[in-house]
Amino acid sequence: xxxxxxxxxxxxxxxxxxxxxxxxxxxxxxxxxxxxxxxxxxxxxxxxxxxxxxxxxxxxxxxxxxxxxxxxxxxxxxxxxxxxxxxxxxxxxxxxxxxxxxxxxxxxxxxxxxxxxxxxxxxxxxxxxxxxxxxxxxxxxxxxxxxxxxxxxxxxxxxxxxxxxxxxxxxxxxxxxxxxxxxxxxxxxxxxxxxxxxxxxxxxxxxxxxxxxxxxxxxxxxxxxxxx
Amino acid sequence: xxxxxxxxxxxxxxxxxxxxxxxxxxxxxxxxxxxxxxxxxxxxxxxxxxxxxxxxxxxxxxxxxxxxxxxxxxxxxxxxxxxxxxxxxxxxxxxxxxxxxxxxxxxxxxxxxxxxxxxxxxxxxxxxxxxxxxxxxxxxxxxxxxxxxxxxxxxxxxxxxxxxxxxxxxxxxxxxxxxxxxxxxxxxxxxxxxxxxxxxxxxxxxxxxxxxxxxxxxxxxxxxxxxxxxxxxxxxxxxxxxxxxxxxxxxxxxxxxxxxxxxxxxxxxxxxxxxxxxxxxxxxxxxxxxxxxxxxxxxxxxxxxxxxxxxxxxxxxxxxxxxxxxxxxxxxxxxxxxxxxxx
Numbered sequence: 356x357x358x359x360x361x362x363x364x365x366x367x368x369x370x371x372x373x374x375x376x377x378x379x380x381x382x383x384x385x386x387x388x389x390x391x392x393x394x395x396x397x398x399x400x401x402x403x404x405x406x407x408x409x410x411x412x413x414x415x416x417x418x419x420x421x422x423x424x425x426x427x428x429x430x431x432x433x434x435x436x437x438x439x440x441x442x443x444x445x446x447x448x449x450x451x452x453x454x455x456x457x458x459x460x461x462x463x464x465x466x467x468x469x470x471x472x473x474x475x476x477x478x479x480x481x482x483x484x485x486x487x488x489x490x491x492x493x494x495x496x497x498x499x500x501x502x503x504x505x506x507x508x509x510x511x512x513x514x515x516x517x518x519x520x521x522x523x524x525x526x527x528x529x530x531x532x533x534x535x536x537x538x539x540x541x542x543x544x545x546x547x548x549x550x551x552x553x554x555x556x557x558x559x560x561x562x563x564x565x566x567x568x569x570x571x572x573x574x575x576x577x578x579x580x581x582x583x
Numbered sequence: 584x585x586x587x588x589x590x591x592x593x594x595x596x597x598x599x600x601x602x603x604x605x606x607x608x609x610x611x612x613x614x615x616x617x618x619x620x621x622x623x624x625x626x627x628x629x630x631x632x633x634x635x636x637x638x639x640x641x642x643x644x645x646x647x648x649x650x651x652x653x654x655x656x657x658x659x660x661x662x663x664x665x666x667x668x669x670x671x672x673x674x675x676x677x678x679x680x681x682x683x684x685x686x687x688x689x690x691x692x693x694x695x696x697x698x699x700x701x702x703x704x705x706x707x708x709x710x711x712x713x714x715x716x717x718x719x720x721x722x723x724x725x726x727x728x729x730x731x732x733x734x735x736x737x738x739x740x741x742x743x744x745x746x747x748x749x750x751x752x753x754x755x756x757x758x759x760x761x762x763x764x765x766x767x768x769x770x771x772x773x774x775x776x777x778x779x780x781x782x783x784x785x786x787x788x789x790x791x792x793x794x795x796x797x798x799x800x801x802x803x804x805x806x807x808x809x810x811x812x813x814x815x816x817x818x819x820x821x822x823x824x825x826x827x828x829x830x831x832x833x834x835x836x837x838x839x840x841x842x843x844x845x846x847x848x849x850x851x852x853x854x855x856x857x858x859x860x861x862x863x864x865x866x867x868x869x870x871x872x873x874x875x876x877x878x879x880x881x882x883x884x885x886x887x888x889x890x891x892x893x894x895x896x897x898x899x900x901x902x903x904x905x906x907x908x909x910x911x912x913x914x915x916x917x918x919x920x921x922x923x924x925x926x
Contacts, residue, residue, distance in 0.1 A: 492686035
């Protein structure tokens with residue numbers, strides 16, 4: 356037990372002392388996850404709305420594909436993205452391998468199905484009379500769309516939060532696509548895996564604490580938004 | 584005398600759900616500033632007709648003229664003119680004032696919005712000081728229905744469509760909806776169409792009551808619809824058991840589940856236990872539960888409770904000579920069998 360306790364004490368010393376290596380991993384994680392979440396939300400929320408709101412041919416099959424993508428293993432996504440952006444792949448010339456952008460691309464494939472599926476579920480659970488209400492109050496087609504989306508904002512926020520949780524805690528994509536390069540593409544999760552393997556519990560615990568703090572901070576922000 | 588152009592002209596309207604016809608109206612005109620009631624059993628097409636008249640959905644076939652011009656959902660000509668209050672009070676996940684002000688915002692009407700919202704809340708009997716900022720999820724069913732009505736009244740619509748407005752509210756709210764409907768007509772000349780199961784309420788409020796049955800118009804005014812099943816009696820007639828051993832006798836129906844139609848004017852009230860004479864006559868015992876004056880026609884109507892059934896009878900002066908009518912008094916209703924028609 357002593358080494359765990361000592362690990363926590365040293366972890367706080369590393370964080371509060373501004374340890375460069377620790378904060379480099381934190382920065383890399385925030386950069387990659389912010390990029391992937393931005394793209395996932397911009398693409399995923401409208402697609403989720405379309406999937407949940409409209410009836411179109413092959414809707415059930417589309418939903419099945421999206422739901423299956425929810426279970427995609429991160430190492431498989433890492434493998435596929437690696438194959439596409441490595442020198443031998445079709446996008447090899449773009450120099451994305453072992454970069455934060457490369458990690459963000461991989462994490463987008465992880466987060467996008469979560470945002471689409473959960474946004475679609477939120478839209479499907481919308482009051483079935485809402486459309487009638489909005490039209491009867493004089494909403495145009497555009498106002499109908501935006502007002503409906505606003506009505507399911509909590510569901511969409513929950514979708515974003517769930518996707519963010521997956522992105523922040525994944526190891527496979529960051530390890531395979533990012534290469535876990537110190538000071539460059541080493542993220543919180545890959546650093547924890549590496550430091551634990553080296554027996555450096557304090558660094559691992561410190562990074563784990565940062566993950567928890569970020570998750571807490573995001574939830575506090577969402578809670579604040581919900582109260583508005 | 585000039586005849587004003589109808590607000591609505593519905594021609595050859597057919598609507599189908601999953602291929603099944605639910606509404607079939609050859610022609611229907613609604614006059615401006617009139618209050619029209621729609622009555623009929625579940626599945627008769629009342630709500631579908633209101634949705635089509637509210638331009639929520641387009642009919643499968645047919646044409647609607649609004650103020651003489653063809654109109655479809657989202658048309659600029661109808662979007663701000665017609666509003667529908669649905670049976671289930673649906674509110675947006677916003678405070679009361681944002682719910683009531685939504686339609687004003689859509690119309691770009693931001694002047695005196697707070698006052699307009701407060702006035703609308705007061706119109707439906709909700710204290711603006713208490714309810715203005717109340718979240719949508721802290722309202723009772725009746726309060727939500729009133730807020731939903733306020734959201735319509737604040738718009739001063741040319742046409743107000745109400746679908747079962749009294750289904751989920753208490754007697755006080757029901758009276759308030761009645762008075763506000765009449766006020767909407769007198770204050771800004773609104774045309775009002777109300778669908779309800781509550782026939783008496785409709786007769787009290789409306790200038791005209793249209794009957795719908797299986798998606799088709801089935802007459803207007805006060806009438807009696809009696810649903811099957813019908814059981815054959817020994818003498819070639821059929822009967823419906825209506826509780827307490829009482830039976831209502833009718834001529835042979837087209838099928839056992841047919842719906843009988845009895846004109847209130849074809850039923851005569853006589854003193855209790857008076858025997859009927861004549862082969863083609865039938866009678867049934869009941870109790871008067873209500874007497875009401877029909878404002879447009881000036882006729883007196885009696886609602887007579889017979890077991891589980893209530894029949895409306897048009898009281899003629901000759902009836903009053905033979906019997907005295909009071910609420911709760913037992914009476915006998917007599918009618919000719921050939922006056923019963925089938926829908």
